[in-house]
Amino acid sequence: MMLLFDIALVAGLLTLAVHVVREPDERSAIIAFLAFGLLLGLAWIRLAAPDVALTEIAIGGGGTGILLLRAEAAVRGRGKHEESVTRPGKLAIAVGCAAISAGLGLAVLSFASPAPTLAPAAAEGLSATGLGNPVTAVLLAYRALDTLLEKVVVLLALIGVWSLAPDAAWGGVPAVRSGEIPQPLAYLARILPPFGVVIGVYMFWVGADAPGGTFQAGTVLAAMWLLVMLAGLRSPPETAGLPLRLALAGGPILFLAIAFLGFAFADGFLAYPKALAKPLILAIEAALTLSVAAALAMLVAGPARRAPTR
Amino acid sequence: MTAALHATTPGGFLLVLAVILPVCAVLAILACGPRSAARIAMATLAAGLAVAVAITVELVWSGAALTYVVGAWRPPLGIALRADGLSGAMLVMTALVVVAVGLFARVQYGLREGGGSERERTTFWQMLLALWSALNIVFVGEDLFNLYVALELLTFAAVPLVCLDGRAETANAALRYLLFALIGSLLYLLGVGLIYGQYGTLDLLALARLSRPDPALSVALALMIVGLLAKAALFPLHLWLPPAHAGAPAQASAVLSALVIKAPIFLILRLVLDVAPGQVAFLAGQLLAVLGAASILFCSVMALRQARLKLMIAYSTVAQIGYLFIVFPLAAGGAGTSPWETIAWTGGALQLISHALAKSAMFLAAGIVIKVYGHDRIADLGGFGRALPISATAFGLAGLSLMGVPPSGGFVAKCLLLTAAVIEGYPWLAVTILLGGLLAGGYVFRIIDKALAVSASPLPSRAGVPRRLELTALALAIAAVLLGFVPLRPFGFLQIGRSGLAMAGL
Structure with a gap:
C-alpha cells in the first residue's frame, strides 16, 4: 500500500517538474511550482525527515511562492522584453x-x-543540552555557529534588498498592497492571524522536543503579518524604524551575547553552562523566531517606495 | 580517532574573534542606525587588523597551527576553526586590503561633493564588514558545511556592492553575478551532501585521512569544484565578472576583485590538495591548469582590447587568477616532497597576495581618475599622469606586479612558477606564463602611455580630490612591490601547520 503511495508521489513530482519547465504561462508555472513544493514536503515525510518537510513546505513552497507571484505581478503588463x-x-x-x-x-x-552516520552521536549529546529534538540540538548546540551565521545571511539579503530603494525613499515604507483588495483576502486577513500566531508560537515551543523550530515558526508568523499588510489592515513599517531594526538585530545579538558569555561561564565561545543550557537555547530561539519572522516578511515586502518621515 | 585531530590551542580564541568581530559590527550598525556606521566600521577595522596580526605572531611564535573547537563540541559533530601558515598569510593580506579600502571609502564618503548618499554609505560599510567575516571563515574553516555558510555570507555581501550606485545597468550585472554565485553554491552544497553520505564527516582533516578513490567522492569533488569555479570566474565561467567588477564603485570593485574571488580559489586548493585522493587530484590539477592557461591568454587579449579603464582592469583580474590554477600540477610534488615544500606553492601564494594588493591599488586609482575626469574612456585620458601623478604612479607600480617585472611580488611569483614549470616538465605552461607577462605588459603600458602623453585638451581640475585618497592606492601598490623582496625559495611561514596534515594525508 505504501509502495503504491510512494510510486504515485514520485510520478506526481516528476509530472509537476516537467510541467513547471514546459508551461509557457508564468503564473500557472508558479502555481504548479507551489504544488511541487507541497508534494516534495510529503516526500520528505515519507523519508522520515519531518523537520526538512516543514521547512520545505514553509520556505520552498510558501515563501518562494509568494515571492515569485509578487515578482510575476510586478512584471506583468509592463511590456516585458523576454530574454x-x-x-x-x-x-x-x-x-x-x-x-x-x-x-x-x-x-x-x-x-x-x-x-x-552521526545520528547516534547527536542523540548521545542531547543530555548535555536538555533538549529532546536532535535536530534542534544540531542547530543550536553542535553547529550553532552555522545557525548564527545563517541568520546574518538572511539579514544581509534584507539589507541588500533595501539597498535597491531609490536614494530618497531609502529607510521609508515599502509598498505591499497592490491596487484593489479582493473580498476573500480581507476576510482571511481578519480571521486567520489569531490562529496563525498560536500555531507559530506552538511550533517554536515544541521545537525543543519535537519537529518544529525557529525557522518554521518564523515563517508562519511572517505569513500572518504579510496577510495583514497585503489586505491593507496595517501598513508596513518604515524600514529605518527603530522597533523594526531592533526586532531584526535582536535575535542574532542575543545569540552573540550568550555565545561570548560562554568564554566566561562555560567551555568557550558558543558553549552553554550545562544547568542553563535549555533555558538559554529557548531564549535564543524565541528572539531568533521574531527576527526571522520580521526579516522574511520584510524581504517579501521589498525595498522602500515612499520616503521616510523625519 | 577524531579526538586527536582537533584540540583548542592557547591562541585559538583569536580565530573566533577574526570570524565574529565584523559580524558583530554589522549587527551594531543595523541596531544603531546609519549615523554611527562609519565610526563602528573604523573601530572594527582597527580591531580586526590587530586580531589578524596577533594570529600571525602567535603562528610564528608557536610554529604550529592555531585551532579552536567551537562550543567545545568536537568534530565531526561540532565545528573546528584552524589557521595554518597559509591561512595566516591570507588573514593578514585580507586585513590589509580591507583596512586600506576602508580608509579610502572613509575619505571618499566624507567629501562634500560626490560623497554618496546615506543609503550607499551605510550599505557599503555593512557589506564590507560582512564580507570580511565571510573571508576569514573561508580561510580558517575546517568544516565543509561551515564553509558553505561562509560562501553564502560572501555572496550576499558581495552582490549588493555591485549595484551600490543604483543604476539599472549595474543592477543587471548584480543579478547575473547572483545567479552564477547561487548556482555555484548549489553545486557545492550537493557535493557536501554526497561527502557526508559517504564518509559521515565534513571535517577537512578527517576527510584527508579517510578519503579514497570512489565514485561518490569523485562526483562530489567535480560538483564542488565546478561550483567554486563559477564563483571564482575562471574562463569560461567568467562572463559575469567584467560587468560586475567594472560597474561597482571603486572601493567595492577593489575588494571584489582583490579578495572575494580568492575565497573560492582557496577552497578549491584545499579540496584538491587536502581531500582529493592522488589520482583524482592529478586529473583535477591537469584540467584546472588547462582552464587557467586559457584564462590567462584569452582574458589578457580581452583586456588589451577594452576601451574602458575599469573593464580592462576587470578582464586583467580573470587573466591573473589563471596563474593560480596552473599551480596545481606544478605543486603536485613528487616522491618525498609535499606540495607545500615546492617553489610553485610559494609562487602561487605570492601571486594570490600580490595580485590582491596590486589589483585593489589599480581599482582605487581608477576610481580617482573617474572622479576627476568623469569617465574612464582610455582614449580620452591623455596626460592623466600630470593631473594625478600619485594615482598614475600607483597604477604603474601595481602594473609592475601584474606584468611580473622586478622588483615586485608578481615578479617573484611568476619567476617561481616559471622555474617550477621548467623543472616539472610543463613547457606549455612556461610559454603561457611568458606570453601572459607580455600581454599584461601590453595592457599596462597602454595606460602608462596615456598617463605620460601630452594632452591636447586642458587638464581637468583635481579640486575636491584630497591627496589622502590617492595615498591609500599608492600604499597598496607599494606593498605589492615590497613583496618582491621575499627570498626566491620555499617560504617557511607558509608551511606552518602543514606537516601535521602530511601525516594525516599519507
Whole structure:
C-alpha cells in the first residue's frame, strides 16, 4: 500500500517538474511550482525527515511562492522584453542538468552500506543540552555557529534588498498592497492571524522536543503579518524604524551575547553552562523566531517606495 | 580517532574573534542606525587588523597551527576553526586590503561633493564588514558545511556592492553575478551532501585521512569544484565578472576583485590538495591548469582590447587568477616532497597576495581618475599622469606586479612558477606564463602611455580630490612591490601547520 503511495508521489513530482519547465504561462508555472513544493514536503515525510518537510513546505513552497507571484505581478503588463534563451543554450542547460543527475545517481548508488552516520552521536549529546529534538540540538548546540551565521545571511539579503530603494525613499515604507483588495483576502486577513500566531508560537515551543523550530515558526508568523499588510489592515513599517531594526538585530545579538558569555561561564565561545543550557537555547530561539519572522516578511515586502518621515 | 585531530590551542580564541568581530559590527550598525556606521566600521577595522596580526605572531611564535573547537563540541559533530601558515598569510593580506579600502571609502564618503548618499554609505560599510567575516571563515574553516555558510555570507555581501550606485545597468550585472554565485553554491552544497553520505564527516582533516578513490567522492569533488569555479570566474565561467567588477564603485570593485574571488580559489586548493585522493587530484590539477592557461591568454587579449579603464582592469583580474590554477600540477610534488615544500606553492601564494594588493591599488586609482575626469574612456585620458601623478604612479607600480617585472611580488611569483614549470616538465605552461607577462605588459603600458602623453585638451581640475585618497592606492601598490623582496625559495611561514596534515594525508 505504501509502495503504491510512494510510486504515485514520485510520478506526481516528476509530472509537476516537467510541467513547471514546459508551461509557457508564468503564473500557472508558479502555481504548479507551489504544488511541487507541497508534494516534495510529503516526500520528505515519507523519508522520515519531518523537520526538512516543514521547512520545505514553509520556505520552498510558501515563501518562494509568494515571492515569485509578487515578482510575476510586478512584471506583468509592463511590456516585458523576454530574454530569449537560444536553442543551443537550452540544449546546454539540458545536458548540464542531465550530467548532474547522472552523477548524483552514480554517487548515491555507490554509497557505502551501511551508511556512516552521526545520528547516534547527536542523540548521545542531547543530555548535555536538555533538549529532546536532535535536530534542534544540531542547530543550536553542535553547529550553532552555522545557525548564527545563517541568520546574518538572511539579514544581509534584507539589507541588500533595501539597498535597491531609490536614494530618497531609502529607510521609508515599502509598498505591499497592490491596487484593489479582493473580498476573500480581507476576510482571511481578519480571521486567520489569531490562529496563525498560536500555531507559530506552538511550533517554536515544541521545537525543543519535537519537529518544529525557529525557522518554521518564523515563517508562519511572517505569513500572518504579510496577510495583514497585503489586505491593507496595517501598513508596513518604515524600514529605518527603530522597533523594526531592533526586532531584526535582536535575535542574532542575543545569540552573540550568550555565545561570548560562554568564554566566561562555560567551555568557550558558543558553549552553554550545562544547568542553563535549555533555558538559554529557548531564549535564543524565541528572539531568533521574531527576527526571522520580521526579516522574511520584510524581504517579501521589498525595498522602500515612499520616503521616510523625519 | 577524531579526538586527536582537533584540540583548542592557547591562541585559538583569536580565530573566533577574526570570524565574529565584523559580524558583530554589522549587527551594531543595523541596531544603531546609519549615523554611527562609519565610526563602528573604523573601530572594527582597527580591531580586526590587530586580531589578524596577533594570529600571525602567535603562528610564528608557536610554529604550529592555531585551532579552536567551537562550543567545545568536537568534530565531526561540532565545528573546528584552524589557521595554518597559509591561512595566516591570507588573514593578514585580507586585513590589509580591507583596512586600506576602508580608509579610502572613509575619505571618499566624507567629501562634500560626490560623497554618496546615506543609503550607499551605510550599505557599503555593512557589506564590507560582512564580507570580511565571510573571508576569514573561508580561510580558517575546517568544516565543509561551515564553509558553505561562509560562501553564502560572501555572496550576499558581495552582490549588493555591485549595484551600490543604483543604476539599472549595474543592477543587471548584480543579478547575473547572483545567479552564477547561487548556482555555484548549489553545486557545492550537493557535493557536501554526497561527502557526508559517504564518509559521515565534513571535517577537512578527517576527510584527508579517510578519503579514497570512489565514485561518490569523485562526483562530489567535480560538483564542488565546478561550483567554486563559477564563483571564482575562471574562463569560461567568467562572463559575469567584467560587468560586475567594472560597474561597482571603486572601493567595492577593489575588494571584489582583490579578495572575494580568492575565497573560492582557496577552497578549491584545499579540496584538491587536502581531500582529493592522488589520482583524482592529478586529473583535477591537469584540467584546472588547462582552464587557467586559457584564462590567462584569452582574458589578457580581452583586456588589451577594452576601451574602458575599469573593464580592462576587470578582464586583467580573470587573466591573473589563471596563474593560480596552473599551480596545481606544478605543486603536485613528487616522491618525498609535499606540495607545500615546492617553489610553485610559494609562487602561487605570492601571486594570490600580490595580485590582491596590486589589483585593489589599480581599482582605487581608477576610481580617482573617474572622479576627476568623469569617465574612464582610455582614449580620452591623455596626460592623466600630470593631473594625478600619485594615482598614475600607483597604477604603474601595481602594473609592475601584474606584468611580473622586478622588483615586485608578481615578479617573484611568476619567476617561481616559471622555474617550477621548467623543472616539472610543463613547457606549455612556461610559454603561457611568458606570453601572459607580455600581454599584461601590453595592457599596462597602454595606460602608462596615456598617463605620460601630452594632452591636447586642458587638464581637468583635481579640486575636491584630497591627496589622502590617492595615498591609500599608492600604499597598496607599494606593498605589492615590497613583496618582491621575499627570498626566491620555499617560504617557511607558509608551511606552518602543514606537516601535521602530511601525516594525516599519507
